[in-house]
Amino acid sequence: GNSVTQMEGPVTLSEEAFLTINCTYTATGYPSLFWYVQYPGEGLQLLLKATKADDKGSNKGFEATYRKETTSFHLEKGSVQVSDSAVYFCALMNTGNQFYFGTGTSLTVIP
Amino acid sequence: NAGVMQNPRHLVRRRGQEARLRCSPMKGHSHVYWYRQLPEEGLKFMVYLQKENIIDESGMPKERFSAEFPKEGPSILRIQQVVRGDSAAYFCASSPAPSGGYNEQFFGPGTRLTVL
Numbered sequence: 001g002n003s004v005t006q007m008e009g010p011v012t013l014s015e016e017a018f019l020t021i022n023c024t025y026t027a028t029g030y031p032s033l034f035w036y037v038q039y040p041g042e043g044l045q046l047l048l049k050a051t052k053a054d055d056k057g058s059n060k061g062f063e064a065t066y067r068k069e070t071t072s073f074h075l076e077k078g079s080v081q082v083s084d085s086a087v088y089f090c091a092l093m094n095t096g097n098q099f100y101f102g103t104g105t106s107l108t109v110i111p
Numbered sequence: 112n113a114g115v116m117q118n119p120r121h122l123v124r125r126r127g128q129e130a131r132l133r134c135s136p137m138k139g140h141s142h143v144y145w146y147r148q149l150p151e152e153g154l155k156f157m158v159y160l161q162k163e164n165i166i167d168e169s170g171m172p173k174e175r176f177s178a179e180f181p182k183e184g185p186s187i188l189r190i191q192q193v194v195r196g197d198s199a200a201y202f203c204a205s206s207p208a209p210s211g212g213y214n215e216q217f218f219g220p221g222t223r224l225t226v227l
Contacts, residue, residue, distance in 0.1 A: 097144075
């Protein structure tokens with residue numbers, strides 16, 4: 001079946017620290033992989049995506065590389081800001097147009 | 112260009128009452144998806160609809176839950192005889208008609224249902 005496992009939170013970092021949020025997946029075939037971000041009181045927003053192995057998704061300083069050999073899609077950012085405080089969800093989409101989400105990782109960045 | 116709209120944003124019901132959640136997709140989008148986020152969990156797929164047709168309801172509980180997306184008006188997720196375990200955030204997403212490959216889904220802000 002399809003499933004996503006991501007690093008449990010919450011994660012608290014100081015401003016300008018390096019961020020890694022781990023995400024691994026189980027899927028049949030060749031899924032597309034995504035990171036979504038949810039700010040307080042809002043819906044999910046697409047942060048970045050990768051549709052095939054070795055693709056790197058990037059946006060707003062965040063990056064993630066689709067690693068088929070390790071079935072991973074870890075999210076990284078070199079220098080976090082207070083405004084990055086949010087909940088981050090790793091997700092995959094396989095055939096059928098439905099998402100499979102991880103449980104979310106809450107990030108708090110302190111000045 | 113409004114995004115996906117959901118209302119109400121917050122809904123409180125007593126056990127046994129009915130809850131109706133509405134979702135208006137983005138302009139030009141004909142496909143709607145409903146997801147449920149239980150406390151401390153990720154979003155779980157419930158149902159996928161296009162106008163007047165349910166495409167995939169494999170994530171819907173067998174009883175008390177139903178969804179529709181009529182030709183005119185918003186998509187409705189209906190929960191009959193609510194129980195405390197139905198308390199969750201319900202998110203709607205919309206997309207254009209699939210055209211092969213990945214079809215981006217745009218999410219609404221969610222409806223937070225609390226059952227007393």
